[in-house]
Amino acid sequence: MTDDGQAIPVVPLRDRALFRVAVRAWVAHPTNRTLVLNLGILLTVGVVLSLATDRFLTVENLSNVVRQVSFVGITASAVTLVMVSGGLDLSVGSIVAVAGVVAAKFAAEAGWPLVPSFLLGAIAGGLFGTLNAFLVVAMRINPVIATLGTLYIGRGLALLLAGGEPVKGVPLAFNDLATGTIGPLSLPVVIFVCVAASMLVIERKTLIGRWAIASGGNSEAARLSGIPIDRTRAILYVLSGLAAGIAGILINSRVATGDPNSGVGFEFDVIVAIVLGGTALSGGQGSVVGTVVGVLIVGILGNGLNLLGVQSFSQYIVKGVVLIIAVGSSEVIRRISRRFARP
Amino acid sequence: MGHEPALLEVESLAKSYDGVRALRSADLHVRAGEIHALLGENGAGKSTLIKILAGATTKDSGEIRWLGGPVSFQSRAESMRAGISVIFQHANLVPQLTVAENVTLGLERSRFGFLRDSAQRHAVRDVLISLGSSIDLDRMASSLRSGERQLVEIARALLQHARLLILDEPTASLGSEEVAHLHRVLAELSASGLGIIYISHRIDEVLGVSDRITVLRDGKTVGTRNAVGTETRDVIRLMIGREAGHVFQKASHVQPAVVLDVRDLTTDTGLQGITFDIRRAEVVGVYGLLGSGRTELARAIFGADPTTGGEIRLAGSTSTLSTSRAAVRAGMGLVPEERAAHGLFPQLSVLDNMSSARPWLYSHRGWVNAGVQRRLVDGMARVLGVKAASLDQAVSGLSGGNQQKVVLGRWMIGGAKLLILDDPTVGVDVGAKEEIYRLISELTADGTAVLLMSSELPEVIGLADRVLVLHEGRIAGRFDRGDLSEEAILRCAHGEAA
Numbered sequence: 001m002t003d004d005g006q007a008i009p010v011v012p013l014r015d016r017a018l019f020r021v022a023v024r025a026w027v028a029h030p031t032n033r034t035l036v037l038n039l040g041i042l043l044t045v046g047v048v049l050s051l052a053t054d055r056f057l058t059v060e061n062l063s064n065v066v067r068q069v070s071f072v073g074i075t076a077s078a079v080t081l082v083m084v085s086g087g088l089d090l091s092v093g094s095i096v097a098v099a100g101v102v103a104a105k106f107a108a109e110a111g112w113p114l115v116p117s118f119l120l121g122a123i124a125g126g127l128f129g130t131l132n133a134f135l136v137v138a139m140r141i142n143p144v145i146a147t148l149g150t151l152y153i154g155r156g157l158a159l160l161l162a163g164g165e166p167v168k169g170v171p172l173a174f175n176d177l178a179t180g181t182i183g184p185l186s187l188p189v190v191i192f193v194c195v196a197a198s199m200l201v202i203e204r205k206t207l208i209g210r211w212a213i214a215s216g217g218n219s220e221a222a223r224l225s226g227i228p229i230d231r232t233r234a235i236l237y238v239l240s241g242l243a244a245g246i247a248g249i250l251i252n253s254r255v256a257t258g259d260p261n262s263g264v265g266f267e268f269d270v271i272v273a274i275v276l277g278g279t280a281l282s283g284g285q286g287s288v289v290g291t292v293v294g295v296l297i298v299g300i301l302g303n304g305l306n307l308l309g310v311q312s313f314s315q316y317i318v319k320g321v322v323l324i325i326a327v328g329s330s331e332v333i334r335r336i337s338r339r340f341a342r343p
Numbered sequence: 344m345g346h347e348p349a350l351l352e353v354e355s356l357a358k359s360y361d362g363v364r365a366l367r368s369a370d371l372h373v374r375a376g377e378i379h380a381l382l383g384e385n386g387a388g389k390s391t392l393i394k395i396l397a398g399a400t401t402k403d404s405g406e407i408r409w410l411g412g413p414v415s416f417q418s419r420a421e422s423m424r425a426g427i428s429v430i431f432q433h434a435n436l437v438p439q440l441t442v443a444e445n446v447t448l449g450l451e452r453s454r455f456g457f458l459r460d461s462a463q464r465h466a467v468r469d470v471l472i473s474l475g476s477s478i479d480l481d482r483m484a485s486s487l488r489s490g491e492r493q494l495v496e497i498a499r500a501l502l503q504h505a506r507l508l509i510l511d512e513p514t515a516s517l518g519s520e521e522v523a524h525l526h527r528v529l530a531e532l533s534a535s536g537l538g539i540i541y542i543s544h545r546i547d548e549v550l551g552v553s554d555r556i557t558v559l560r561d562g563k564t565v566g567t568r569n570a571v572g573t574e575t576r577d578v579i580r581l582m583i584g585r586e587a588g589h590v591f592q593k594a595s596h597v598q599p600a601v602v603l604d605v606r607d608l609t610t611d612t613g614l615q616g617i618t619f620d621i622r623r624a625e626v627v628g629v630y631g632l633l634g635s636g637r638t639e640l641a642r643a644i645f646g647a648d649p650t651t652g653g654e655i656r657l658a659g660s661t662s663t664l665s666t667s668r669a670a671v672r673a674g675m676g677l678v679p680e681e682r683a684a685h686g687l688f689p690q691l692s693v694l695d696n697m698s699s700a701r702p703w704l705y706s707h708r709g710w711v712n713a714g715v716q717r718r719l720v721d722g723m724a725r726v727l728g729v730k731a732a733s734l735d736q737a738v739s740g741l742s743g744g745n746q747q748k749v750v751l752g753r754w755m756i757g758g759a760k761l762l763i764l765d766d767p768t769v770g771v772d773v774g775a776k777e778e779i780y781r782l783i784s785e786l787t788a789d790g791t792a793v794l795l796m797s798s799e800l801p802e803v804i805g806l807a808d809r810v811l812v813l814h815e816g817r818i819a820g821r822f823d824r825g826d827l828s829e830e831a832i833l834r835c836a837h838g839e840a841a
Binding site: 284285 | 418429440451
């Protein structure tokens with residue numbers, strides 16, 4: 001019989017014991033352990049910063065941070081699922097530029113209204129995702145190579161389309177998407193929350209999510225269980241492209257044009273946040289919640305360094321060190337604790 | 344028996360891979376409600392037959408009738424839908440998912456793509472209870488033991504209402520109690536009308552559990568028998584096409600010089616106060632149930648796991664060995680239990696695999712002398728009788744027995760003071776097993792000491808000069824060749840005082 005058995009009247013004590021069992025099972029999951037650790041880091045950094053500078057813990061500053069990270073967050077939420085399924089998407093940086101240039105071109109030169117222009121930009125991202133899906137899933141090209149290839153292709157395409165410089169003649173209202181608000185929240189943040197929530201639902205509550213974990217965790221078992229691995233991975237690549245496209249139109253709307261040089265290095269910000277959040281590069285393991293926390297850590301750290309007046313060159317170094325420490329710490333902690341356990 | 348309808352009829356099935364004929368003419372008839380054992384040496388075509396039934400590959404010719412009608416499965420999903428469940432040798436669970444999620448893997452109930460796990464929870468629990476299992480549904484699969492993993496896989500088969508269950512080497516990694524439980528479960532399942540195909544190398548075990556047996560040799564069915572009234576000897580004769588000789592030819596060459604001296608060895612992996620020594624040309628057998636610390640002992644001596652106490656001294660070296668590199672340079676060799684994962688470089692050639700341990704024999708200041716390397720490996724491959732297309736063939740294409748010879752040869756090139764063999768005949772067919780036994784005797788004739796870890800009692804008794812019995816990480820008993828008794832060793836291994 002299992003612990004959580006039958007219709008016996010439940011006494012509170014048993015309830016508590018059950019709760020403890022559930023908590024222990026939850027913590028046993030490596031993704032969850034990372035999450036606890038990361039929330040600790042987030043809290044510590046937050047406390048330290050609010051003591052070190054009085055400008056940190058203000059509504060204005062914090063909402064500013066969240067708005068800044070929303071672009072990376074939107075993309076990272078979707079790429080997390082690609083990585084859980086055992087893939088990788090490096091092309092998101094260029095998709096940002098392609099989506100932005102496409103939207104700006106339609107708005108400026110074809111004279112389209114803004115809403116369909118933006119939609120087309122996002123769809124262009126989705127098309128790039130489809131290309132990734134085709135290369136990785138149908139042609140069986142290694143995802144690192146395939147999406148590295150589309151990263152170059154995307155950048156070149158954006159530069160060609162825009163003629164090497166930001167698109168001219170974009171209506172002023174092009175800027176409204178990034179600066180608009182819904183109630184007290186800015187539009188990019190609302191979109192971030194919506195995208196992250198959708199990805200979370202996909203991860204936890206749908207067949208695609210379950211199949212993604214199975215495909216990344218043990219692809220042979222997944223295949224032998226009759227799971228459509230290819231279809232699962234393809235869908236996730238398309239979603240990832242679409243999310244990068246959405247981030248692209250937001251980023252370009254912020255600068256009120258279509259900039260073919262936007263999103264350079266963006267793909268690494270995305271991967272760093274995901275890996276910080278506890279997603280394994282080898283697949284099978286990871287969560288959207290972890291990624292959101294990872295995104296926030298990166299954002300708050302950058303914000304804190306700015307507030308403390310650390311110059312941007314040094315910030316790169318700090319970020320690199322933090323990444324290595326955060327991801328390496330679990331391994332180091334494990335080794336040290338083993339040494340101390342020795343008699 | 345005999346009245347049940349035919350569930351599966353396979354007639355003269357053939358299949359070639361790249362011109363190599365894996366199956367020539369396989370016949371197999373399985374009735375509902377029977378346990379049908381499928382036997383044959385490695386390379387006899389068992390796996391190919393199963394892959395075709397599973398829909399993982401397609402046949403070239405021949406006929407498969409399922410429930411009376413001809414079928415040809417094009418995918419795993421098709422075969423699954425027809426009611427054929429396969430439990431492959433290496434348990435196929437997703438470690439990052441829970442027990443319940445693994446049981447329902449590929450069978451998830453959903454509405455518009457949204458999972459409805461709670462709707463399936465009761466069914467999953469009922470199936471597990473019917474298998475006599477109390478595994479918590481929310482445990483991660485990564486924390487399950489082999490026996491539990493297998494039950495989870497069987498539960499998955501039952502949940503999809505399989506009519507035929509195929510088990511490929513289900514007991515390869517199980518302890519004896521787990522095997523007994525598995526056999527009870529299978530007997531109950533077959534009594535309820537399920538057809539079961541059972542594949543195993545352990546012939547005694549197969550004869551005990553199955554109703555009928557079919558033997559494959561060189562891709563052909565050479566006979567189907569009732570298990571009752573068939574003896575191991577008969578099965579072996581069918582499998583290898585000749586009378587099996589004496590399986591064990593043990594000649595003792597023990598010399599007085601001590602080769603390895605282990606004192607109070609203690610490790611994080613559970614070994615406690617292990618003390619023993621091995622002399623030149625001696626075979627010391629180490630027997631123990633699953634989890635008793637056999638593999639852990641092998642790894643600790645070889646320097647693969649860190650030790651927390653005690654010392655390991657190899658004759659001629661003054662310090663305690665603490666890394667595998669030091670162990671190899673001191674003349675030690677390890678044939679690991681997990682051949683594929685720890686013993687081979689699957690993509691590399693026979694040549695590179697066999698010459699990987701002692702590069703100093705054919706190189707000078709980092710420069711490889713390819714001629715010497717090839718000559719060394721070629722000589723050893725001949726001694727061992729490795730069957731390969733050429734020395735440049737990738738080792739992954741060899742049968743289990745030949746792969747094991749490659750691993751053995753790696754340590755025999757240049758000679759070894761001490762060889763640690765961790766279950767060297769697991770997953771190896773009868774013919775190759777005999778050859779490995781012969782090699783062990785030959786090794787000791789040359790003065791090599793052998794530490795033989797084994798899960799097969801007859802193997803230990805037949806080959807060892809001395810036997811150590813492990814129980815929960817400690818040495819629970821020591822037996823000399825004179826007073827080896829199967830019963831005493833088994834009692835010892837189960838923790839009863841000898």
